[in-house]
Amino acid sequence: MPTLSERDHAVLWHPYTQMQTAPLPIPIVKGEGSWLVAEDGTRYLDGISSWWTNLHGHAHLHIARRVSEQLHTLEHVLFAGFTHPPAVELAEQLLALLPRNQARVFYSDNGSTAVEVALKMALQYFHNHGQPERRTFLCFRDSYHGDTFGAMAVSSRGVFTAPFWPLLFAVEFIDVPVLGREAEVLAQLDALLTRPDVAGFIFEPLVLGTAGMVLYEPEILSEMLRRCHHRGVLCIADEVMTGFGRTGPLFASEELTEQPDIMCFSKGLTGGTLAMGLTTCAAPIYEAFLSQDKMKALFHGHSYTANPVACAAALASLELTRADECTEQRQRIAAAHAAFHREIAGQPGIRAVRHRGTILAVEYDPGEGTSYFSRLRDAFYQLALDKQVVLRPLGNVVYLLPPYCTTNQELELLYAVLRRMRELVLDFTPAPTLPEFLHD
Template sequence: MSLAQRDAAVLWHPYTQMQTAPLPIPVVRGEGAWLIAEDGTRYLDAVASWWVNLHGHAHPHITQRVSAQLATLEHVIFAGFTHPAAVELAEGLLQILPSTQNRIFYSDNGATSVEVAIKMALQYFHNHGQPQRRTIIAFRDSYHGDTFGAMSVSARSAFTAPFAPLLFNVEFIDVPVPGREAEVMAQMASLAQRDDIAAFIFEPLVLGTAGMVMYEPESLDALLSICRRHDIFIIADEVMTGFGRTGRLFASDYLREQPDIMCLSKGLTGGTMALGVTSCSAAIYEAFLSSDRTKTFFHGHSYTANPVACAAGLASLDLLLAPESFADRQRIAAAHAQFAQELHGLPGIREVRQRGTILAVEFAPDETTSYFSRLRDEFYALAIARGVLLRPLGNIVYVLPPYCISNAELRLVYDTMLAMRELVVRAATATAPASLPEFPHD
């Protein structure tokens, strides 16, 4: 049997209806921005393999650092013990995170980093004798992960429907997209008056799975100012937006009001190993310091601060902070902006959105951004046939590439998106009436 057939006999893939899905593409090697399949076919990884790969596949610097760590120490319990890679990565992160961040707590992935953040915020108030402050505010279309706490603060959807009775109550507000800022400010101002609100969690500036929905720093700052006035903790979920994706090291770097807690993962290790980080302010950390051991933060994972993952994080940080990486991010952002201009006013294009290295194209005339949009599968198949890996969000197609992608490789992605536009235009032409019906005038 082929590798794909062997896979189908034993594996269950994420976000996949296994009864109807085609056999998976068997990838045996990675090289820069490319994935190489078992039969030699090459696929340009335009989504950085679910937004994790910053510097390209099989990067030699990360490989060397991970290999050296494996030969030295593969793992050690992190309760009562420590190791150099964990300390060095925490020191390195705190140098580049906003100045409000004072401590690093390690976990395993993006969802667990969010779970940690929620628990930190709620237990802070519990430790301070305010257990009634246990309600979280979140954006209506947000996504923060698939564990139960992370699902609770995410949009209610088909993904969460089977678990709805088990999710804790959250107050959702709308996203302050242009034209709706005042309305959303009023929603936040009303909620902030209550005495049970603990925290506001958000994806800063870009809501990923909502369709790369983008909003402005000024709008977010206004919301955060309301939170600050009412002692509501500010939790920035930078799992996707962190490590240069938005044009600055963190999306929070665009803000005046800085977070109390930050969630990091995905690009943290350059896409090499699973690792999560929740950073927090000194005030939050100090709320857990007590001679009363019941005020301890009782959270942990078997692989907390895994040395190999931390070594990958250190290597990725080296590459991220190099001048070459900064230049690459600027180059990608400039290429996206130029392509956005190329799309301006074309039939079949509803909207183009960009923030740094993230580009999203919303196609018309499909009226839904649903994951189940009819266009999603057509777009995906078209891209794969052209040797490009894109994962459309309904009728929205985004590019979020490794920073090593070349301008010629970006052009291949852009041409694929233009082919998607042609598909949309042809479909609209085929279904349009031959002539408009006549109606009597009023």
């Protein structure tokens, strides 16, 4: 009798996976709080909230109940010409929490589509205003905004997008204004803002996730947005990862003194329960699409736009996220991360440590450069699994992004794995020189 993993291997194709060499996937049959339970009973601590989606723990009763009620009431209805209570309630609640200039909500299916919608809103805003020449986006050189074509185009020209580079529309990259590089980045931005073709600036606010949890400060981002606005350039905050409390406040943009025009959400939006994306925009953007001319409408939509069950999950998750208990949980995790940061920073084998809110990243020093394909990555991944912890190192950068319900004891298990990884790094032999390596 083949196992579930073997049956999977016979018929499935997994994301970000070299199917020829990857080990068989681990069959998970149950989720409980911060834990995932495998078919053989092994319990794994989910240190990365299952790709940054889960906020309140797996199979959360409150969310499950609301989803179940909605399933028994209305599972889906097309969203052109029709509406339903969960879509309206969620939009009303979110707009009351978002920066005050956000006026409209457009639903889609995931983080990448939330970004696609944002890009299309920005481009068509200028098109509808008779400025179609404004079609260039500015983005951070190391950014990641998703895997659909528009989202890839505004993301780093790195390993994720290499086969598609010739097909990605041209953008202008600027460096991330990490501490000490602010003036340099402002100069890059100013030079680009003199061009008449710039439509928008898209950014991951305060934390570039896939780049390795690279941090920068709200003051410099606010200044960048001010300069963009001065030139009429639309600013798009991709809060797909940072939204719903990850960086501390409910949204990273809350820390800005200059507000984005368009915002993208997904991942934590439904508490990690169902796929949904959402793009919000300020009133002037929405108003640019209002006309007697049908061609000025936003021709974008997905079959499952504003799915009522996903909206119900989002409403239930938002209720939990706004409760005092959740704020306390996030503060507790942030304080624990800060203490661990102080402990491990500067030790041999550690190149850098970064934390913001419930996110902690350790950049190990393997005696070679930082790379997504660092040979340490697989060793780190396996080490974590052996300790029954799920982590997905980004090369030699290992990050924690736990569900908010993760207890102090569970956090300690995660830190223990990070300490053990440091020992592994100290025993690690750097890669051979390039010619030798090529003969491998």
